[in-house]
Amino acid sequence: MTVHSEQLVYQGPGGPFEGVAAWDDATDAARPAVLMVPNFLGQKPSDTRIVERLARLGYAGLVADVFGQGKRTTWESPDPAIYMNELNADRPLLLERLKASLAALAALPQADASRMIVIGYCFGGKAALDLARGGGDVLAAVSFHGLYDRPPFETQSPMKAKVLVCHGWDDRLSPPETLVGLGRELTEAKADWQLLAFGDAGHAFTDRAAKKGEGFGYDEAADRRSWAALRRLLRELFGDLNEHADD
Amino acid sequence: MTVHSEQLVYQGPGGPFEGVAAWDDATDAARPAVLMVPNFLGQKPSDTRIVERLARLGYAGLVADVFGQGKRTTWESPDPAIYMNELNADRPLLLERLKASLAALAALPQADASRMIVIGYCFGGKAALDLARGGGDVLAAVSFHGLYDRPPFETQSPMKAKVLVCHGWDDRLSPPETLVGLGRELTEAKADWQLLAFGDAGHAFTDRAAKKGEGFGYDEAADRRSWAALRRLLRELFGDLNEHADD
Numbered sequence: 155m156t157v158h159s160e161q162l163v164y165q166g167p168g169g170p171f172e173g174v175a176a177w178d179d180a181t182d183a184a185r186p187a188v189l190m191v192p193n194f195l196g197q198k199p200s201d202t203r204i205v206e207r208l209a210r211l212g213y214a215g216l217v218a219d220v221f222g223q224g225k226r227t228t229w230e231s232p233d234p235a236i237y238m239n240e241l242n243a244d245r246p247l248l249l250e251r252l253k254a255s256l257a258a259l260a261a262l263p264q265a266d267a268s269r270m271i272v273i274g275y276c277f278g279g280k281a282a283l284d285l286a287r288g289g290g291d292v293l294a295a296v297s298f299h300g301l302y303d304r305p306p307f308e309t310q311s312p313m314k315a316k317v318l319v320c321h322g323w324d325d326r327l328s329p330p331e332t333l334v335g336l337g338r339e340l341t342e343a344k345a346d347w348q349l350l351a352f353g354d355a356g357h358a359f360t361d362r363a364a365k366k367g368e369g370f371g372y373d374e375a376a377d378r379r380s381w382a383a384l385r386r387l388l389r390e391l392f393g394d395l396n397e398h399a400d401d
Numbered sequence: 402m403t404v405h406s407e408q409l410v411y412q413g414p415g416g417p418f419e420g421v422a423a424w425d426d427a428t429d430a431a432r433p434a435v436l437m438v439p440n441f442l443g444q445k446p447s448d449t450r451i452v453e454r455l456a457r458l459g460y461a462g463l464v465a466d467v468f469g470q471g472k473r474t475t476w477e478s479p480d481p482a483i484y485m486n487e488l489n490a491d492r493p494l495l496l497e498r499l500k501a502s503l504a505a506l507a508a509l510p511q512a513d514a515s516r517m518i519v520i521g522y523c524f525g526g527k528a529a530l531d532l533a534r535g536g537g538d539v540l541a542a543v544s545f546h547g548l549y550d551r552p553p554f555e556t557q558s559p560m561k562a563k564v565l566v567c568h569g570w571d572d573r574l575s576p577p578e579t580l581v582g583l584g585r586e587l588t589e590a591k592a593d594w595q596l597l598a599f600g601d602a603g604h605a606f607t608d609r610a611a612k613k614g615e616g617f618g619y620d621e622a623a624d625r626r627s628w629a630a631l632r633r634l635l636r637e638l639f640g641d642l643n644e645h646a647d648d
Binding site: 317323324330331334337340341344345346347348349350351352353354375379382386 | 564570571577578581584587588591592593594595596597598599600601622626629633
């Protein structure tokens with residue numbers, strides 16, 4: 155098994171965009187594929203590690219870029235949220251860019267366009283939900299410590315994508331009340347949805363670089379359990395691929 | 402492998418009580434043990450099947466009786482909730498009976514008293530939470546479509562038992578607001594707790610005899626996913642026993 159990852163430049167409204175695609179070279183067959191939407195900083199090495207991990211499990215993966223080539227920030231940037239804020243103010247544009255990213259994934263010879271899902275972290279979790287809301291051609295959407303405010307466009311109903319929401323109960327950006335609102339929305343949309351919430355975990359619980367504090371930061375148990383939940387959903391959808399590759 | 406189950410009469414306040422114990426005869430070793438608290442009707446064949454299923458997986462199981470020997474109802478009884486209502490009105494007595502049931506399980510030669518958990522369904526889910534709240538000697542408490550109102554006694558803090566709450570989002574007896582209250586309680590108690598909630602599922606989602614209706618009834622996906630969540634928690638606590646016995 156050789157996991158291969160490379161930059162992928164693709165077009166879309168406001169592009170070009172630059173993501174990172176990953177797959178296992180051991181086979182030529184088209185395989186189930188995962189679009190991964192990063193947090194507000196945009197694509198970075200820790201995101202590449204996630205799609206490489208999925209590649210080891212037998213999937214094709216693409217780290218989406220919804221900001222545009224070269225538009226990246228770090229925690230130390232003067233305004234780390236600058237690109238996210240632009241898209242939070244224009245959710246229909248975010249949706250178009252998500253669909254362009256999904257199309258770029260679907261166009262990979264390694265990806266089976268009929269078997270795709272979207273996952274996302276933080277702002278990317280919101281984006282994953284938006285792609286499901288907006289009728290993106292995905293079988294599932296998984297949000298890790300996402301944000302639950304509704305976009306101005308209508309939520310697809312019945313929602314085609316299964317939804318899994320992985321949530322830290324203490325999330326200082328997404329208090330329980332917002333979760334109750336999301337539950338109502340997804341129920342009204344007749345989605346097959348699940349919520350997995352973790353006590354004593356906050357926003358960014360998967361992010362090893364985020365120091366644990368009030369309602370925020372890395373939590374080993376929540377990270378491990380939410381990853382396992384993603385794998386279960388993948389198994390439920392696609393059966394076992396390389397089941398034990400990252401045990 | 403031979404799964405063995407038999408009635409077990411034991412003592413406690415308001416007793417005698419009659420539960421059903423189950424284990425696999427293939428070994429003499431003491432093994433991790435599960436106390437299972439039935440719904441408001443009390444011990445019945447479907448409960449026995451649950452502990453037998455756990456026995457096949459390598460655990461010792463006991464269907465608890467918290468009502469008293471012979472005190473059982475069915476949906477057709479004039480007042481099916483008569484025994485539950487008595488205990489809802491006296492939660493400290495419920496707790497004493499739960500502790501007596503746990504002691505009966507611990508006394509079985511097949512059970513390892515240092516490795517016990519409690520699970521429960523509906524009223525039994527509330528009971529499982531009460532045993533954790535009341536400092537019962539269990540490593541975990543799992544509630545399936547339980548009820549979340551607090552008992553009059555104090556919740557142990559820090560709570561020793563890990564808690565897993567499996568919940569149908571539409572549960573007509575436990576609306577999302579009660580769940581938010583439980584989350585607050587468990588967080589204040591510093592519990593290691595998780596919530597797994599299912600869209601389009603209501604109260605009694607594990608109960609094949611409960612016809613699906615408004616906020617109520619059997620749901621195959623929620624039943625399967627919540628059982629899988631119990632098994633994951635058991636594996637997390639005790640490692641693999643007979644891992645594939647009920648796949």
